[in-house]
Amino acid sequence: MNKMIIKGGHRLSGNVTIGGAKNSTVALIPAAILADTPVQFDMVPNILDVHNLMVILESMNVSSDFADGILNIDPTKIIESALPSKAIKSLRASYYFMGALLGRFGRAEISFPGGDNIGPRPIDQHIKAFEAMGCKVVNKGDQIVITTGEKGLQGAQIFLDVVSVGATINAILAAVKAKGHTVIRNAAKEPEIIDVVTFLNNMGAKIRGAGTDVIRIEGVESLRATNTHIIIPDRIEAGTYLSMAAAYGEGVKIQNVIPEHLESFIAKLKEMGIKLEINEDSIYVPKSVDFKNIEVKTMPYPGFATDLQQPITPLLLRANGDSTIIDTIYPKRTKHIQELCKMGAKIRYDEESGTIIVSHTDKLVGAKITAGEIRAGASEMIAGLMAEGTTVIDNADNILRGYDNIIDKLTNLHAEVELVNDEN
Ligand SMILES: CC(=O)N[C@H]1[C@@H](OP(=O)(O)OP(=O)(O)OC[C@H]2O[C@@H](n3ccc(=O)[nH]c3=O)[C@H](O)[C@@H]2O)O[C@H](CO)[C@@H](O)[C@@H]1O
Ligand SMILES: C=C(OP(=O)(O)O)C(=O)O
Structure with missing residues (x-):
């Protein structure tokens, strides 16, 4: 300390x-594991959250290097593995690995996220979105285990009860490679959500409406980065x-x-x-x-x-x-x-x-x-x-x-x- x-x-x-925006960056890094190619971000802030997210990536055999605002991430050799709970607890946005791992492997096992102690921070809306997409969510002590059935992730109609940045982005991360069409209503409208969607769409995702309270997503098979994403x-x-x-x-x-x-x-x-x-x-x-x-x-x-x-x-x-x-x-x-x-x-x-x-x-x-x-x-x-x-x-x-x-x-x-x- x-x-x-x-x-x-x-x-x-x-x-x-x-x-670059912390709250974009901490979603973009987990989102990178959805790609079938290496990805590059520019204007990455030099903050502790980024370094802790890189520790989490390493535990999944995802290599990354960061210098002068440029962060390279190579998720092409990713493996499913236990995530380091100290790093997970060091920040809030580690919850984005739930949506991203679901999109990548159809299952996610992760401890409850940390982040700022600013009063109660439930994640019921994230869970509600995953359940709507056909997931089973079980709490095992401090771990949340999210699985999909034989059919895999299914596009769904999701109505968020509260306007939540985290639940909106997590639902997008899960839906982007799900089968079929997803609609998120009462979505959050933060600029960081538009930034994450810009990154995903540039890799071939089909997401419309970011920045409004209705976001529509058509699932795609594969995401491939062809350019550097510059963070807002x-x-x-x-x-x-x-x-x-x-x-x-x-x-x-x-x-x-x-x-x-x-x-x-x-x-x-x-x-x-x-x-x-x-x-x-x-x-x-x-x-x-x-x-x-x-x-x-x-x-x-x-x-x-x-x-x-x-x-x-x-x-x-x-x-x-x-x-x-x-x-x-x-x-x-x-x-x-x-x-x-x-x-x-x-x-x-x-x-x-x-x-x-x-x-x-x-x-x-x-x-x-x-x-x-x-x-x-x-x-x-x-x-x-x-x-x-x-x-x-x-x-x-x-x-x-x-x-x-x-x-x-x-x-x-x-x-x-x-x-x-x-x-x-
Ligand atoms: C990493 C990141 O982007 N963090 C930001 C994000 O946090 P985070 O995404 O965690 O905050 P949310 O937008 O989800 O929270 C908004 C409100 O919804 C409630 N809620 C949220 C989720 C849920 O499942 N159930 C529920 O009741 C929260 O308690 C809160 O009162 O948005 C907050 C609100 O702008 C900001 O302070 C944080 O800087
Ligand atoms: C609450 C904040 O961050 P986090 O959600 O990452 O804890 C914040 O950035 O003010």
């Missing part, structure tokens, strides 16, 4: 380039830098952004009075002062992302009055609050209404705190940059799960920040 040590008080300036920019990483730059920047340009993926977030920054310069693929955040308080409610895409409610919180501390946040996706995603309060932040959580109330805070001071999960860590990192003195964030691996080359990027923006391995 790493600690992140931040000497606060250096205002940020300069340019930062956003990496990470809108959550971009939102984190936007918040950081508005809260404590003196002019920061955020490059490799698709502004349309951040519309709900940008709307809130504008409501606060921040004058953004939005270009085709970059956003400039000028030094900003005098912020209006706002109300935030997280929603499925294109609503305000739950993954950005914590990163926007340090910025809300600078607003002139009380701001409120209601996270309708993960109401218990509140691990950052007590840590930020240790730094002097005025934030409270009203259990009854599920509302986080963020009040104006004149000054933050460095403290020893812990990153309970990735976005809690991101908000604490921003607060550390704004604070007087030194902040030490324990469990910084949670930040490294999803923030590409974070130390280099912050240092480039003139922050004073380092990682120290706990064992040293």
Whole structure:
């Protein structure tokens, strides 16, 4: 485990380039095992989740190499094998191996996934989709065993009871080589889903409707990669830098952004009075002062992302009055609050209404705190940059799960920040 040590008080300036989207990448890597050829991804973020997924691939005799944002995966010698549960538990998206293994072998055996501790994260909708496609799903202790009958995976009509990114992608991964026609209704519409579908369609899959709430899939026999798939920019990483730059920047340009993926977030920054310069693929955040308080409610895409409610919180501390946040996706995603309060932040959580109330805070001071999960860590990192003195964030691996080359990027923006391995 790493600690992140931040000497606060250096205002940020300069340019930062956003990496490929974590939530695309962690689905694309499992999706790669559906291919009958080697595959190549570009703009792959240098994050812990990618390294852990490569460990899982290795256990199936799938070779991979990763350097300078290019990830090569060769699934042509894949074998069925027990998957390493430590790596599986290190991230949420290991659940995509369920759909991908079903598509490849017609069966999957995998332990329950890990990922961020942000309240209950059931996978009943994933299971419901597999069952609709003719699978039998059995829990054996911590293992989930999914099998298909003699007929193999069958195309099906799937209606998701809740809008779920994971269940939508998992159903697509299973359906892409199933026999016949699958329709997923009440599907999630996140840009990362479109990215995964673009990759699959370029290999010969027949998927229509990604980005809408009805996705139709005609199963195909084989998938073959003929080009490099370039991963879309990470809108959550971009939102984190936007918040950081508005809260404590003196002019920061955020490059490799698709502004349309951040519309709900940008709307809130504008409501606060921040004058953004939005270009085709970059956003400039000028030094900003005098912020209006706002109300935030997280929603499925294109609503305000739950993954950005914590990163926007340090910025809300600078607003002139009380701001409120209601996270309708993960109401218990509140691990950052007590840590930020240790730094002097005025934030409270009203259990009854599920509302986080963020009040104006004149000054933050460095403290020893812990990153309970990735976005809690991101908000604490921003607060550390704004604070007087030194902040030490324990469990910084949670930040490294999803923030590409974070130390280099912050240092480039003139922050004073380092990682120290706990064992040293
Ligand atoms: C790897 C990845 O892409 N992670 C993202 C993905 O997580 P993940 O795919 O796990 O999140 P979902 O979209 O599935 O969850 C949305 C909501 O549906 C509920 N639900 C989900 C599945 C299910 O079977 N049953 C059920 O009740 C969840 O508890 C949650 O309240 O979307 C979340 C919501 O945008 C983001 O915070 C995560 O960053
Ligand atoms: C919740 C998140 O990640 P995961 O689903 O991978 O745990 C996140 O990226 O904010």
